[in-house]
Amino acid sequence: xxxxxxxxxxLLERAVREYGDVVRxxxxxxxxxxxxxxxxxxxxxxxxxxxxxxxTRSSSHLRRICGDSLLTTNGAEWRRRRDLIRPAFRKGCVQxxxxxxxxxxxxxxxxxxxxAERQRDAASEMTRLTYTIVARALFSTDVRVGASExxxxxxxxxxxxxxxxxxxxxxxxxxxTAENRRFRTALAEMDRMVYELIDSHRQSDRYDDLLxxxxxxxxxxxxxxxxxxxxxxxxxxxxxxGHETTANALSWTxxxxxxxxxxxxxxxxxxxxxLGGRPPVVDDLARLELLTRVVHESMRLFPPIWIIExxxxxxxxxxxxxxxxxxxxxxxxxxxxxxxxxxEQPDVFDPSRFESGHNxxxxxxxxxxxxxxxxxxxxxxxxxxxxxxxxxxxxRPVDGAVIRPxxxxxxxxxxxxxxxxxxx
Numbered sequence: 001x002x003x004x005x006x007x008x009x010x011l012l013e014r015a016v017r018e019y020g021d022v023v024r025x026x027x028x029x030x031x032x033x034x035x036x037x038x039x040x041x042x043x044x045x046x047x048x049x050x051x052x053x054x055x056t057r058s059s060s061h062l063r064r065i066c067g068d069s070l071l072t073t074n075g076a077e078w079r080r081r082r083d084l085i086r087p088a089f090r091k092g093c094v095q096x097x098x099x100x101x102x103x104x105x106x107x108x109x110x111x112x113x114x115x116a117e118r119q120r121d122a123a124s125e126m127t128r129l130t131y132t133i134v135a136r137a138l139f140s141t142d143v144r145v146g147a148s149e150x151x152x153x154x155x156x157x158x159x160x161x162x163x164x165x166x167x168x169x170x171x172x173x174x175x176x177t178a179e180n181r182r183f184r185t186a187l188a189e190m191d192r193m194v195y196e197l198i199d200s201h202r203q204s205d206r207y208d209d210l211l212x213x214x215x216x217x218x219x220x221x222x223x224x225x226x227x228x229x230x231x232x233x234x235x236x237x238x239x240x241x242g243h244e245t246t247a248n249a250l251s252w253t254x255x256x257x258x259x260x261x262x263x264x265x266x267x268x269x270x271x272x273x274x275l276g277g278r279p280p281v282v283d284d285l286a287r288l289e290l291l292t293r294v295v296h297e298s299m300r301l302f303p304p305i306w307i308i309e310x311x312x313x314x315x316x317x318x319x320x321x322x323x324x325x326x327x328x329x330x331x332x333x334x335x336x337x338x339x340x341x342x343x344e345q346p347d348v349f350d351p352s353r354f355e356s357g358h359n360x361x362x363x364x365x366x367x368x369x370x371x372x373x374x375x376x377x378x379x380x381x382x383x384x385x386x387x388x389x390x391x392x393x394x395x396r397p398v399d400g401a402v403i404r405p406x407x408x409x410x411x412x413x414x415x416x417x418x419x420x421x422x423x424x
Contacts, residue, residue: 001027005166008407009306009334016335022321028168030057032328033318036339038360040318041331044310045368052310052329054370058409059309061161064173065187066240067233070373078370080219084226085234086373088213094377095282100136101384102279104129109392113423119398122254123417126385127151127247133381134242138235139197140209150193154239156186162408194232211235238374244410245304246378249364250385251417252302253295255403256349258395258419263351267291268390275387285383293351295382299364301349303333306411308366334411336361389421396420 003011004027012034015023021037035041044052053074063072070081087093108129112120131151160183164170173180201207201215214231218224226234257264270290285292308331316323323329338346342361343353353359365372372378389395398418406414 001168009405012307012332012335013338016339022319024321030168030328031324032330033321033323034330034332034335035318036332036335037319038336038342041336041363041367043318044329044331045308045366045370048316049368049370051313051316053313054309055311056309056328058165061165062240062409064183065157065161065190066236067229069230069233069237071237071241081230081234082369082373084217084219085214087217088210089373089377094380097133097137097377098280098282098380098384101133101381102388104132104136105385105388106279109388112421113392118422119418119420121416122419123247123251123413126250126254127244129385130243130247130250130381131239134239136209137242137377138210138238139201140207150190150239153186153190153193156182157190158240158244158409160186165409190236191232194235195228198228198231198235210238241372242374242377244412246381248302248304248410248412249295249299249378249382251413253298253382253386254389254395254419255397255413255417256298256301257294257390258397260349261396263294263349264390264395267294267386271387271390275391277391280384280387282380284387285380288383288387290351291383291386292379293354295379295386296354296362296364297349297351300337300343300362302405302411303337303364304410305364305366306334306405306407307332331363331367333363334407336363391424393421393423396422 004025015025015034016036021035021040023034023036025032025034035044054072055074059072066072068077070078070085073081108125128151135150160179163179171177171180173183197211198215201211211231214226214234217226257267267290270288274284274287280288310329310331312323312325312327312329315325318329337343339361340346342359365375365378396419398420401418402415403417404414405411
């Protein structure tokens, strides 16, 4: 447990290096199994997925924020929610958000050009930008509660949840500790803002956004709509899932481009050839083939979701090893994406490795039925933002900056991402 708390990424790397593709851990009272082969992952997430649910420690802490939602439910209830939400992420619907992505990014970059300061914390900037985009997609552009008000409240909730997740034992939430009081205050503030937005959408038909869709959608069989509590839960879930992971992917991609200037120039040439200096539209993105490979390679080296947890409902067997009922099973894209059996020189940044098609050991968006419903939104957003940044700036590293990942609920840089953005 001490080693896992101090350096979880290092512990997982050493475990698979020393013990192979199925490793049992004892973390205090918990028994956990790391599976690190595509066949074993497919067993847990696909062929035997009915035996593995999300009644895990991480889900229990997220449930304190977003309640029962697409992120935390299981079985029939999860399928019901997925079927209600999935239409919002159909290809045509997602493509409609490209305009607001371009507009939000353009506003940010205009500000960069007006300011004399060239060094920026890319992690902070990308988090602010992706939060603005998901808030606009959820709530439209003219709501009274902006991303600048909601983001720090969400950050406080997530930080407290991660601290609780790191500890083996936590005092119950009703105990009036300083941490519990901060959490309750932040949660009440988040509820106030979200319910205010729900009320404004219920009272007007002028909105055309994801929140409006959640209020309108009905079950095909029963005709039943989501309750207001359901809408609140899914709204907060989309806020959580819709910005931090993409911000991480963007931060790490900018870092890798800054430290590999020859690849950065090749991507800039491709962007210039495809776009000709204009803002991207959705039909351009498929032609940005090198940029797509760069994003994939960045997510291979620094997967935004570095660990995926499941719980065994009944006894099982994986690769000849007994998996007891009630024990945990984890899949780590961090170790899977560095598996030497599936990647040549896995520590090297090499976008060309994605020229030959899909690698079964690549899973930045999860797998099985619970494959990320917002994956297309995230990829469109990442390519739009990176293309626009490279049209206007040359990205350079900052001398002496210490860049390393932090294994939290997601995988941000531990001390921010200082980079230099020089106008072209």
